Amino acid sequence: MSDKMRPISFEKMVNWTIKELNTNGTIFGIHKNKFYKNKGQKSTIIFNERLSSPLGPAAGPNSQLTQNIVASYLAGSRFIELKTVQTIDGEDLPVAKPCIYAQDECYNVEWSTELRVQEAFDEYIKAWFLLHVLMKELNLSEKRDFIFNMSVGYDLKGIQSPKIDAYIEGMKNASGTKIWKECKEVLSSHMNLFNKFNEKDLNEIATGVCSSITLSTLHGCPPEEIEKISNYLLKEKHLNTFIKMNPTLLGEKFARDTFNSMGYDYVSLNANHFTKDLQYADGVAMLKRLKHTAAQSNLEIGVKLTNTLPVKIVNDELPGEEMYMSGRSLFPLTITLASKLSKEFDGNLQISYSGGADFFNVDKILATGIQPITFATTILKPGGYERVTQMAEKVEEQLKGAFSGIDTTKLEELARESFTDKHHLKELRTVDCRKISMELPIYDCSIAPCTIGCPINQQVPEYIALVGDKRYDEAFSVIVKDNASPAITGTICNHNCQYKCTRLDYDESVLIRNMKKIAVLNSQDKYIEGIKPVDLKSSKKVAVIGAGPAGLASAMFLRRNGMDVTVMDKREKPYGIVEYVIPEFRISSDMIKKDFELVKKQGVKFKFGINGDSNIDELKKKYDYIVLATGAWKPGKVSLKEGKEKVVDAISFLERYKSEKKNVKLGRHVCIIGGGDVAMDSARAAKRVTGVENVSIVYRRTKKYMPASREELDLADSEGILFEELLSPTAIKDGKLICDEMKLGERDASGRRRPVKTGSMKTLDADTVIFAVGEQIDSELLTNNGIKLDEKGLPQISNSCETNISNVYVAGDAKKGPSTIVSAIADGKAIAKDILTKENLSSDFVQKDISFDTKELYSKKGILKNPAYNECESKRCLACNHICELCVDVCPNRANVLVKVEQNSASSHQIVHVDGMCNECGNCGIFCPYKGNPYKDKVTLFWSKEDFEDSTNKGFLILDKEKCICKVREEDGQITDYTLGDKDMISEEMENIIKACIEKYSYMIK
Known part of the structure; x- marks a missing residue:
């Protein structure tokens, strides 16, 4: 073009x-x-x-x-x-x-x-x-x-x-x-x-x-x-x-x-x-x-x-x-x-x-x-x-x-x-880029990036609107369709949705997780009371090994849709890491119990306190499908020359802290090695231990590059945790943590600047050193059961989490190591869908259709969050899956235009790119949530034969407005001489757009 x-x-x-x-x-x-x-x-x-x-x-x-x-x-x-x-x-x-x-x-x-x-x-x-x-x-x-x-x-x-x-x-x-x-x-x-x-x-x-x-x-x-x-x-x-x-x-x-x-x-x-x-x-x-x-x-x-x-x-x-x-x-x-x-x-x-x-x-x-x-x-x-x-x-x-x-x-x-x-x-700005990993479609491109960014594809705009209207029961019913742990994720989810929110390009993300929690507090107990287990629709049985978020999600979704499910766990309580490791100051036991009751009330059966390894061959004698959701509890590798024996694993420390706070002894000075959310939990927990005076988080890059969420970093900061940046621990000796001093070099494949040694050393007081560098999966359990692993020691699985053994699945942290709670739920959802499909059973993951006031959505455009008002978060949501048009907003030349097209007795919003008004500044591509550029990828209206021939864009040139004669280039690149009304010459979508432009938007045609 x-x-x-x-x-x-x-x-x-x-x-x-x-x-x-x-x-x-x-x-x-x-x-x-x-x-x-x-x-x-x-x-x-x-x-x-x-x-x-x-x-x-x-x-x-x-x-x-x-x-x-x-x-x-x-x-x-x-x-x-x-x-x-x-x-x-x-x-x-x-x-x-x-x-x-x-x-x-x-x-x-x-x-x-x-x-x-x-x-x-x-x-x-x-x-x-x-x-x-x-x-x-x-x-x-x-x-x-x-x-x-x-x-x-x-x-x-x-x-x-x-x-x-x-x-x-x-x-x-x-x-x-x-x-x-x-x-x-x-x-x-x-x-x-x-x-x-x-x-x-x-x-x-x-x-x-x-x-x-x-x-x-x-x-x-x-x-x-x-x-x-x-x-x-x-x-x-x-x-x-x-x-x-x-x-x-x-x-x-x-x-x-x-x-x-x-x-x-x-x-x-x-x-x-x-x-x-x-x-x-x-x-x-x-x-x-x-x-x-x-x-x-x-x-x-x-x-x-x-x-x-x-x-x-x-x-x-x-x-x-x-x-x-x-x-x-x-x-x-x-x-x-x-x-x-x-x-x-x-x-x-x-x-x-x-x-x-x-x-x-x-x-x-x-x-x-x-x-x-x-x-x-x-x-x-x-x-x-x-x-x-x-x-x-x-x-x-x-x-x-x-x-x-x-x-x-x-x-x-x-x-x-x-x-x-x-x-x-x-x-x-909490994220560099909020694009989703989908190609920009030529038609019907309105999408809610928050929903796509959420691993379980929660209908975010819909439940936010319902919460804003105080229709909490309806909001919760939308949430629970895709979410087996709404109380937990409403409290401590890492909210991937918020990192895709369009509001990031205005001011700050809508506080989506908070809106979920409002629905949970107002409606979950009532919803649980009304649950009646559905009748079994299949004679097949499912065994879920591990009662963490992944296991319970697959169990709830399957049982809710008519499968017989039994969950087994070696511990006495469900929810694994959430129950035993994540501190009370982050999530209360009451919120965890809410979600367990939600799963249990569906009719899922439980066997707790079962010891011994899970033998798939034995399980297959009783169960037709097996889901391994055993988590990742194995401590990560400690990369120190000396003093490894003095290192405390973060998961072990947090578990002990949660069960026996008064008996934990750490000394006066504690160093946490790592920069993720577990490191923040460890630091904040250590700070609460009697006798501890200083807690330092030691990280080889700067705080800016720590993988922990911004809110967790801010909480640690507010509680007096010290951040020791650009230090790489090498040894522990005589109550000191010895570190290489680092500097930031060139960017690596992750986009972060690579830490490089300066040649200088620094020592920190350290009565206790806690390593929070990522736990590992129990690969031995998998190999003993004949499950194939890849070169990284992780199970080889399909998109639905099925292993090389038919009808045997791996979910949650057991799949790739420590991940997020919502990703674990997503695994459960994928497994449930696959098993239900194999059993010829329909699933109830059905989107709820909620109407939005178009005028109200347009009125929100261009409105930034006013610090002077305590605005309800639902008023800030733009419901992008109903009205997006970001490419229209951000084009300085007005070259991207909304065209309302009549099709199948309904009106749809389509984007037409006007070639003659565009100078290819590229701004629309920066803000489009998809991978793509609207000025190249949307239907283009050309004003001259020269421009049409100079372009590869899909689109059309009106040769005679009165006779409706056009040249059309469709997605396959083929050029067609077309007169409006000709049958089976071009796609119906392109025809509808051309018709709309001639009949209702003729002022755009040169």
Whole structure:
């Protein structure tokens, strides 16, 4: 496909806007309930012009095309910083693709418009007219409440060139330009489309589009060049001027220390930029001179803080060697620079702020006196432009007219707080990537990543909605269909679901596990009371060896569906590790009992206290199916040169701690070796033992790379556990743990930085050393029973956990070693399904169909968690399996479009990719939950034969809209000449989409 954007004519743009609004209630995907109107009496004044909001898009991907600017305005942007133009433009501008990587902190490798300068000018004028129309037609404001700010670069010679000079002069007064006349003629001849906008409004549109300019210079531009350009813009062009300044003004050490302290230690800086860019003292001196010049011309001069920060590409985030950082990681640097410069000028320096501005800090920035505020990264994330509405509403009451100075004390405090504000710390995002391991389908792609990420595929959105409505019994019935241990998993599940939650790309995951626990506490006992064991539907019998979560799950699911099941365990109580090892401070015995009663009430039979090995041959004489779920209790290997005999295994310690707390003796100093959840349990338990003063967790990498869940790390931290990072234990001697000091090297296959010895040693006081490095399975039990093992000593099994011996299964920790409780339940579910299939019995793992209010789901888009309110978690769930459309949200150019298709008497939501509006930035692929890229993998609408032939995308080209003649490329790559209505020529799904586009979305067809 082509990465070239095809500008839309103004006439088509007007028709598109009005028809989409009437058809869908949206304009370029922005829902009309998100159209922003300042409802108060307050406004802000910038360059002597009134704005109903001081917010808007920073010069970048969201201010490049007419539709981008329109979408931004509708959502609440009123200060529109147009994308930068320069002499090198269009196809002469080398931009690697993809060019945006906004997964968390954002990176890009593009810096100015990809259009020709004249095309860019035309786009901005078209947007200028269309905003005036929409302002009136939608009753958003009686008088113009927005301004455009142009951005140019990168040197004086280029800015003085005829091309850029014509652009600047045209933006100052566009009345004589061809596009101005075209727009005016189109609107005049289409007045019948409007109810409120009229000829008088048209004639009152100001011909002066921009009275201000932002100067963007390249990194390394000499200070004298910056000053020359600024003087030129002030004296020669008579423009209010903002000068973009870079975070490099703070120095490399400050930037490096900041990133290291906030969790961005992986960011690789380029020292050259810190030495060759404008230096701080030179910048201050220059600004003082320019302020004097501006005052003489009765103009305003200020700074745009900040430009993006260049960093090295070391992990293939984007093509090339260097990329430019923006977003939340940049906020501490930018706000610190703003504070530092404000002090230099006693608050009398106007700042156009950008650099990590978002919902969580925009009000704080504005409260210091800074205005305007622009952003890019936040509106490149799910929710997209519609995030602006919430921000605009949040700051509406703070608007206070013209710039009157900055409160340097408030600003300094905000800068200081930024280093500890959780919204800017890397650890806020608990997972790097939330993609699921499924390919993006061409049709019907809405999916709940939480459900797919859950090993037992819990219907998460459904039970969350039911809990939110306080329909606890229904919620629990949804949960228990797939979950044999709801009380346990509602308390200590590692919640894989939350690591896939779309809300991670907004703020924080929905607290899914907590919602499950609410259902459990309100309904599980009642549900158990109502259980009546079903009649047996098969004469076959099942033996389950091991009463842990895996064994009990397979038992419950099988018995619930009509099988005879007996569970045997050598211990006196069920639930293995959960019952005997996991401390009470993590899960109470009452919650464990709830789940046992749930299983027992189904009619499962139990035999506890059975000693001796499990002999499959003997068991087969009585049972037709055997499930081995014996866990992994064998201690892991201790890798120490000396003192192995002084090491305590974590499982043994925790079991003893749980059964006889008062009798445990550990001494004063305890070291835990390991970084997983078991290590955290061991540390927190040891801390509670009488006589223990210090507990240290020793890990060969840093805390950041510990596999334990974030909440377990935080709990250990809050209880005074010490974290001894970058230490690799080698020996125990005379009450000391001797360790190699390590440093982090290159990344390994897991993506973590490999620990490397430094050659130095460190000793820690250690009366007791507890090894928490992973238990092992009892492979001898398996081999003695004829079960084949792989090269790692693990049982060879099928997808349904069946071994090489027919009808013999292995589940839970016995399968691959220590894993999670929910993974063990998943094994039980897989085994139950397989056995039921063999017995020709149906299973009851049936999804519950719950209706969702579509309007309510759309209203949640773009809404971030407000710390000021105690919001119910169900209100935050986006029910992504019903409404996803993330690719629509995050596309700055609006190239991914929702199309409602009628099929089989029902309407479905499909995504159509409009090729001519796409520049292959790649942003949709970053946030799509699937493996894939919507701009390549979804049905594509092409605007020209050239683009169709230049692409391999599945999609269609309308050759004749009236006769419905098309060219179609389907999934197999075959191209078909097709006329709507032809039978058996193309797939029904493709036909339905083409039909919908022609009949209901014809405005998209060029």
